[in-house]
Every structure is written in structure tokens, then in C-alpha cells.
Amino acid sequence: MPLPPQLQRAIEQETGRHPSKALSQAAAELSEAYRTGHLGSGAFLTTELHRLAYAAVRLPATFAAVRAVLAAVRRLLPERPLTSLLDLGAGPGTVGWAATEIFAGLEAATLIEADTGLIALGKALAQTGEHALLEQARWVQGDLRGLTAFTPCDLVVSSYALGELGEEAASAVLRAAWAATSQVLLVVEPGTVRGFALIRRLRDELIAVGAHLIAPCPHHEDCPLPAGDWCHFSQRLERSRLHQRLKEVALGYEDEKFSYVAVARHPLQPAPARILRHPLRHAGHTELQLCTPTGLQTVTVTRSNKAGWKEARKAEWGDEWRGGG
Numbered sequence: 486m487p488l489p490p491q492l493q494r495a496i497e498q499e500t501g502r503h504p505s506k507a508l509s510q511a512a513a514e515l516s517e518a519y520r521t522g523h524l525g526s527g528a529f530l531t532t533e534l535h536r537l538a539y540a541a542v543r544l545p546a547t548f549a550a551v552r553a554v555l556a557a558v559r560r561l562l563p564e565r566p567l568t569s570l571l572d573l574g575a576g577p578g579t580v581g582w583a584a585t586e587i588f589a590g591l592e593a594a595t596l597i598e599a600d601t602g603l604i605a606l607g608k609a610l611a612q613t614g615e616h617a618l619l620e621q622a623r624w625v626q627g628d629l630r631g632l633t634a635f636t637p638c639d640l641v642v643s644s645y646a647l648g649e650l651g652e653e654a655a656s657a658v659l660r661a662a663w664a665a666t667s668q669v670l671l672v673v674e675p676g677t678v679r680g681f682a683l684i685r686r687l688r689d690e691l692i693a694v695g696a697h698l699i700a701p702c703p704h705h706e707d708c709p710l711p712a713g714d715w716c717h718f719s720q721r722l723e724r725s726r727l728h729q730r731l732k733e734v735a736l737g738y739e740d741e742k743f744s745y746v747a748v749a750r751h752p753l754q755p756a757p758a759r760i761l762r763h764p765l766r767h768a769g770h771t772e773l774q775l776c777t778p779t780g781l782q783t784v785t786v787t788r789s790n791k792a793g794w795k796e797a798r799k800a801e802w803g804d805e806w807r808g809g810g
């Protein structure tokens with residue numbers, strides 16, 4: 486998945502004002518911070534170079550993850566338009582860009598972010614003349630940990646941000662986010678053991694306050710994954726030339742792993758099952774690892790299951806599964 490071309494051009498314009506070598510160095514420092522988990526409260530994005538490096542090498546990945554999740558959510562929503570967006574820990578506005586691609590009816594966006602430099606970058610990136618939603622977005626500078634209420638919105642999203650807050654603060658922000666959710670609340674985190682542990686805990690907290698799960702779980706029961714396993718998905722994204730240059734890599738793509746939970750204010754029909762691993766395709770059958778309302782299941786789909794066979798041939802890790810056993 487490539488970035489929207491206007492966003493890619495805007496990132497190139499902003500990064501183009503700085504020497505490539507300094508940006509590469511900042512990108513390497515970001516990668517190191519992610520690798521070692523030393524991220525604490527966004528403190529790793531403190532210089533202009535680090536913010537620009539984030540836009541060039543991390544935003545494409547978080548964009549790809551959020552876009553994939555929003556698309557999965559839209560497939561399960563009735564044809565009711567979502568008109569307002571609230572983004573918590575917005576960074577340079579990644580979620581707004583993904584949301585405009587999936588929910589064309591969005592008319593207003595409120596983006597909350599602690600870092601004034603990222604807000605300035607997000608505003609600059611949005612000035613492409615393409616999306617009124619992004620150009621006219623309301624940016625609010627503030628620390629999520631000090632905010633107890635948010636403007637109610639149809640779609641509330643926090644992407645790769647709650648994990649930077651600490652456990653108690655993340656739960657408090659989640660409660661306020663849910664209170665502000667008119668229709669859908671979505672939390673996305675890195676697809677790591679740690680990222681999933683947070684998602685699993687937030688999922689339980691959301692169920693406890695009466696939220697209706699949309700995805701990825703096809704049920705409201707306890708998560709059936711055993712200790713040591715983690716529910717995560719993967720999205721392939723194209724690396725732009727700029728991305729490749731700053732990361733000093735030749736490969737033209739990378740796979741972003743993410744975990745998420747999406748809930749709705751009103752009850753919805755969840756998918757009957759979700760595919761938890763890459764399907765294993767063989768000549769006469771496909772094997773699927775599924776999460777279902779009765780727990781984890783491995784199903785083998787053969788040609789005799791006509792509808793299921795067709796679906797299984799194109800099924801991907803992370804998709805809903807409707808083809809039966």
C-alpha cells in the first residue's frame with residue numbers, strides 16, 4: 486500500500502529542506518528507540534529532524550496499519566455515515582489521512598497532540614488543497630493525561646499512542662474516549678507482545694463498560710489466545726525512494742505488524758470468525774487458523790465446501806471468515 490501521492494509529496498517537500506545525512510541519522514535513532522522500547526511519552530520525537538524522520542519512515546507504516554483497520558471496520562458497519570473524527574495522540578495527523586480514504590462522509594476532525602512541533606508539521610502536510618477535512622482540522626495542543634473529557638465524535642481513534650502513556654493513564658484516556666464515542670472507537674498499537682497486552686487489557690475494559698466489539702474479535706468472550714501468543718496482523722507497505730534512502734535499505738517494501746480493537750456504541754453483527762495466521766494453501770485444501778465464538782479453531786477447507794473453497798483461495802491473514810468449517 487503506497488501513501489496518498491499528495492501526502493508523499495508533502496513529506497518530500499518538508500524533508501527536502503534538510504540534509505539527507507542528518508535525516509538518516511535521525512531515522513536510525515528512531516529505529517533504535519523503537520527496537521529498544523525507549524519511547525516514553527513521545528520524548529523521542531523532540532527535534533525537527535526526528536519529527537521529519539518519523540513522517541518519512543514511520544508514518545507510512547502507521548498509516549498502512551490504521552487504513553487497513555478502518556477498512557475492516559467499515560466492512561462491518563451498517564451504511565450509516567460517520568461525519569466527525571477525534572484522534573488522540575495525533576502525531577503529524579496520520580489517522581486523518583487514512584480516515585479520509587475510508588470514510589468519505591467525514592466533515593470535521595479534532596486532533597489532540599502534546600507536541601507543538603508535530604502539530605506544526607501535521608498542519609503543513611495537510612495544506613495540499615486536496616482535503617478540506619485535513620486543512621480545516623481543529624488541532625488541540627494538550628497532554629492526554631490531563632484531559633478528562635473530549636468533544637463527542639462519531640469516530641474516535643488512538644493510533645500508536647496509548648502505549649506511551651503508562652497503564653493507568655491509558656485506561657483513563659480510554660474511558661474518556663469511550664464517553665466521547667457516538668459510534669466507533671478504535672485503538673491501534675504495535676503488533677508486539679507488549680502492544681497486544683495493552684490491547685487485550687483495553688478490550689476487557691471496554692467490554693466491562695458495555696461497548697460492542699466489532700473487530701478483530703468475533704465474540705465478547707475472554708480472549709482464547711494462550712499465554713505467550715499475541716493477536717496481531719500485518720500490512721505490507723511500499724517504501725518510497727525517500728523512505729529507502731533514509732533507512733539505507735534496498736527492499737521496496739516492509740510489513741507493519743499491528744494489534745487493534747474496535748468497538749461500537751450500538752450492537753452490530755460481528756464476523757463469524759477471524760483468520761489469525763497466513764492461510765496455508767495446498768493443492769487440494771487450505772488450512773485456516775481461526776478465532777471463533779467457541780474458541781480457537783483450525784479448519785481445513787476442501788473443494789467440497791464450494792462457497793468456502795472460493796473464499797479460502799483469496800482469504801488473507803486478518804480477514805473475516807464466513808466460509809464455515
Ligand SMILES: C[S@@+](CC[C@H](N)C(=O)[O-])C[C@H]1O[C@@H](n2cnc3c(N)ncnc32)[C@H](O)[C@@H]1O
Pocket residue numbers: 526527530543544547548573574575576577578579580597598599600603627628629630643644645646649650
Ligand atoms: C508513535 S506517535 C503516533 C502518531 C500517530 N497517531 C500515528 O499513528 O502515526 C505517538 C504520538 O502520541 C503523542 N503523545 C504521547 N503521549 C502523549 C500525551 N500524554 N498527550 C498527548 N499526546 C501524546 C506523541 O507526541 C506522538 O505524537
